[in-house]
Amino acid sequence: xxxxxxxxxxIHSYAELARERGESGHLYHPDSEEPHGLIRMDLSEKILDLxxxxxxxxxxxxxxxxxxxxxxxGMARFDMSRYGFEVFRPSPRQCDLMIVAxxxxxxxxxxVITLYEQMxxxxxxxxxxxxxxxxxxxxxxxxxxxxLGVDTLIPVDVYVPGCPPRPEGLLEGMFKLQEKITGQxxxxxxxxxxxxxx
Numbered sequence: 406x407x408x409x410x411x412x413x414x415x416i417h418s419y420a421e422l423a424r425e426r427g428e429s430g431h432l433y434h435p436d437s438e439e440p441h442g443l444i445r446m447d448l449s450e451k452i453l454d455l456x457x458x459x460x461x462x463x464x465x466x467x468x469x470x471x472x473x474x475x476x477x478x479g480m481a482r483f484d485m486s487r488y489g490f491e492v493f494r495p496s497p498r499q500c501d502l503m504i505v506a507x508x509x510x511x512x513x514x515x516x517v518i519t520l521y522e523q524m525x526x527x528x529x530x531x532x533x534x535x536x537x538x539x540x541x542x543x544x545x546x547x548x549x550x551x552x553l554g555v556d557t558l559i560p561v562d563v564y565v566p567g568c569p570p571r572p573e574g575l576l577e578g579m580f581k582l583q584e585k586i587t588g589q590x591x592x593x594x595x596x597x598x599x600x601x602x603x
Contacts, residue, residue, distance in 0.1 A: 423514035426558050458586040459489035464500040468507030471534035471569040475506045478572040497523040508536035509552040521559045531578050532561045535568045
């Protein structure tokens, strides 16, 4: 009769980890860098980085009003596919880019960590909007349930400020991510204007 019921809050495997990271208030940095293979070939790594930068597959993951702007980026007017940021994938195992668009609360934090851990490596994160960056207008003392920045949970590569940022802002953030991966602004330029013959 005196059996203890298992707490429903501990079902999620990353619940305790998310709580610890959220309470620490420090930016999350992995303890060690990704291990390299036995042999390093710089030329092949450079070619692979070019391929990775021009075939980013973002995850279908939006939490609030920023997600509407993120969806607009995939429409014909902005057409992110022509820049190599192909279609949004439904599963984290098919993705290498997570765009955290919206407010992350403490109930959602374990799911964010789980999705990040399930993504294919190398993986990248864009924090889109003020809520994902710092809690936004919800970062008040009374609102105890909001995570003050997704970078306390997972490592973030690019920040796109705004409330919400326009699709052009997110597109610029994706260009910055390409630049971070390859070291150059447009790895494979789509259009180069003709030089003046003056």
